[in-house]
Amino acid sequence: MNFAIVGCGFIARKHAKAIEKIGEANLVSVCDKDSTAMKYYVDEYKIKGYTRLEEMLGSEEIDVVCICTPSGLHASIAVQLAEAKKHIIVEKPIAMNLEDTERIIDACKLNDVKLAVVHPNRFRPVVQELRKFLDQGLLGKISHVNAKVNWNRNQEYYDQAPWRGTKEYDGGVLMNQAIHNLDLLLWFVGKPEQVFSMEATRLRNIEAEDVSIGVIGFESGVLGTVEASTTVYPKNFEESITIFGEKGTVKIGGANALYFEHLLVEGKSEEEIKEIKKSINKDPWGIPGHQWIIEDMVNAIKEDRIPSVTGEDGKEALKLVLGFYESADKNKPIQLTKENKYVNN
Known part of the structure; x- marks a missing residue:
């Protein structure tokens, strides 16, 4: 399954390393409005980098997107990804308020895409x-x-x-x-x-x-x-x-x-x-928590079940x-x- 990462800060490295360790997962692209932030990922994983999410979604075959942006941006990106029929793994917190959280969960349900929240502990x-x-x-x-x-x-x-x-x-x-x-x-x-x-x-x-x-x-x-x-x-x-x-x-x-x-x-x-x-x-x-969550998403898609850490779980913590x-x-x-x-x- 093809993965992409949106937001190329520190936490994105954990996602990239986890994807690399999973045989059925393949990192194909990253996206960040700051092109210099993407350089490490483009060079290290020999993938494409995009400064616009729309361009990445239109240019790559992507199954799952990991959202690693500042938390206040999670909702707008997640809704856009759900409408593009991409499964989503979002870093904690799922959002900064309950209204945005409901927008994310509702968009994923409406578009029949799976949603997992990163609570790796x-x-x-x-x-x-x-x-x-x-x-x-x-x-x-x-x-x-x-x-x-x-x-x-x-x-x-x-x-x-x-x-x-x-x-x-x-x-x-x-x-x-x-x-x-x-x-x-x-x-x-x-x-x-x-x-x-x-x-x-x-x-x-x-x-x-x-x-x-x-x-x-x-x-x-x-x-x-x-x-x-x-x-x-x-x-x-x-x-x-x-x-x-x-x-x-x-x-x-x-x-x-x-x-x-x-x-x-x-x-x-x-x-x-x-x-x-x-x-x-x-x-x-043990096995890194990010690896658990990403591999669980792969299996959830294959088995057509909900991920182990759901959007509702993220909502309750928030x-x-x-x-x-x-x-x-x-x-x-x-x-x-x-x-x-x-x-x-």
């Missing part, structure tokens, strides 16, 4: 193992969960491009970094019902937040906390998910949430736990971020209704 070996514990009910009733992303993104990172750290095109630590961990919380324990959040811009000269602290009440009764920042000195400090259950306590952590830092589960012997940890530690990254933003802005809890709208509590 789901495919890390340690995350997959934790999901197995939950699917098998080994942790029992869950009481509470927490997610932490305390990383470093210095001012130089934000100064790389004028859109970084803006509310219109990029967002802050919740939208850009912690959204992956919010996706995992939703994947592990279900839909949220209520949120309360405080945020600040403490150290970075950006429009959006560089620190956020939030609380979640899930429909299941589970409570959760989220702590996220890009202000940590001098490098990434931790990324973790902890789940507290009546029959087990599990923490996946490290600088990038790759290992079991704590693993106690009723019925699991010390030897079993040791072997599980040993297996994870052998290859903590809704949670927007709920935190609204709560911080209004300094009050926000109730998330079943109609997927936010209402004041």
Whole structure:
């Protein structure tokens, strides 16, 4: 299947490398309004580069397009691609607001094209193992969960491009970094019902937040906390998910949430736990998440099924971020209704 990439920034390299590793995927072209940004891809993969999306779509036989542009541009590009009958893989967040998200999802449904959102952390070996514990009910009733992303993104990172750290095109630590961990919380324990959040811009000269602290009440009764920042000195400090259950306590952590830092589960012997940890530690990254998502799209097209990480999944993670933003802005809890709208509590 022929792939193209729109937007030739840093994240596009992960897509290109992943496509290269998949036997049934072939990168045929890239598109970016800045021709210099395309030079690496044109030279490295011996493909064509286009400064206009319309020209690329008219000149190449393309099955799937990966959208790697600034987040604020996702919706307009995705709708154009859907109308051109191209399947879509879009980087997180799916969009910057729910209206644009609905436009993307509706356009893909109307034109019968498949849509996948890049939430690659789901495919890390340690995350997959934790999901197995939950699917098998080994942790029992869950009481509470927490997610932490305390990383470093210095001012130089934000100064790389004028859109970084803006509310219109990029967002802050919740939208850009912690959204992956919010996706995992939703994947592990279900839909949220209520949120309360405080945020600040403490150290970075950006429009959006560089620190956020939030609380979640899930429909299941589970409570959760989220702590996220890009202000940590001098490098990434931790990324973790902890789940507290009546029959087990599990923490996946490290600088990038790759290992079991704590693993106690009723019925699991010390030897079993040791072997599980040993297996994870052998290859903590596993197959790169982007490769999983791209190969899953190939298989979804072949098998005519929905991708593993859907547009609706991307929408739910975005809704949670927007709920935190609204709560911080209004300094009050926000109730998330079943109609997927936010209402004041």
